[in-house]
Amino acid sequence: MASKTSILLIIRQNPGIKYNELLSKVRSKYSNLNSARAALSRALKELSSFGYVEKQDDSYFVTEKGNALINSETKSKLILKLNQLVARGNTADLDSIVKHLHTLIERSREDKELLKIAKGSIEFYLSDLEKIRNNVSNQIKHLNYLEEVLSSQIKTLKTLGFNDAKLVPFEKFLKILEKMPINTADEVIVQADDKFLDLLKEKIAGYAEKEGYVIKASETRRLAMIVKPYVENTKQQVVALLKNYTxxxxxNGVTIISSASLNF
Structure with a gap:
């Protein structure tokens, strides 16, 4: 929906603009042509009644009162916001500062009157923006340094045997499982709700322990094939504890947890 101020701006940027041309410029802000036409007619009638625009034959012009309104709106909404943001000098406001500066620059290129107003109303200097840019540059350097340190620490933690985790699709998990150095003579402790454990007992031989239901590691693939439809239908998790893997x-898939390399 086009605001009255935006319509005023269009008329000021295009003195003597015709109704149909003005309609074409605001058409995209409405769902259909009839809505745009009705809204524009109402806005022009109101702007004319308050003396913000005047119609000469079939052309529209912004009056001095209309110019004053535009200047006031522009200063209050854009320039005042920029003044506040730059005065804070907070790099956390960088996105907003860049966005508002972009708006100011683009509008000023189209509207010389706005450029004049901005030059007289901006309460900061280019050096203030330069200070913010320098702060951002220093933060980037510090973040790059921290990234390098963190990367080194991650590598060290890997060598010390800390666990890592990787989520993979079920189909990929089956392929990974074939290459894993799992001793088939080892045991797997399965942890799940009672409903699944009862189902598993019917499918794979094992024995119950306090920690869960225990099966041979050689049955891991069969276990996975039983688990897949169950977790998809019930949205419940099932956990399998092996000697070196969980x-x-x-x-969503299978999360593999281990202190061993998960580069697969």
Missing amino acids: FRFSP
Whole structure:
């Protein structure tokens, strides 16, 4: 929906603009042509009644009163906001500062009157913007340094045997499982709700322990095939604890947890 101020701006930028041309410039802000025409007619009638625009034959012009309104709106909404943001000098406001400066620059290129107003109303200097840019540059350097340090620390933690985790699709998990150095003689502790454990007992031989239901590691693939439809239908998780790996099955896939390399 086009605001009255935006319509005033269009008329000021195009003195003597015809109704149909003005309609074409605001048409995209409405769902259909009839809505645009009705809204524009109402806005022009109101702007004319308050003395913000005048109609000469079939052309529209902004009056001095209309110019004063535009200047006031522009200063209050754009320039005052910029003054506040730059005065704070907070790099956390960088997105807003860049966005408002972009708006000011683009509008000023089209509207010389706005450029004049901005030059007289801006309460900061280019050096203030330069200070903010320098602060941002210093923060970037510091973040790059921290990134390098963190990367080194991650590598060190890997060598010290800290666990890592990786979520993979179920189909990829089956392929990874074939290459994993799992001792088939080892055991797997399966942790899940009672409903799944009862189902598993019917499918794979094992024995119950306090921690869960225990099966041979050689049955891990069969376990995965039983788990897949269950977690997809119930949205419940099933966890399989191996000697060097933990498999967490969920509807999103399988999370592999291990201190061993997960580069697969």
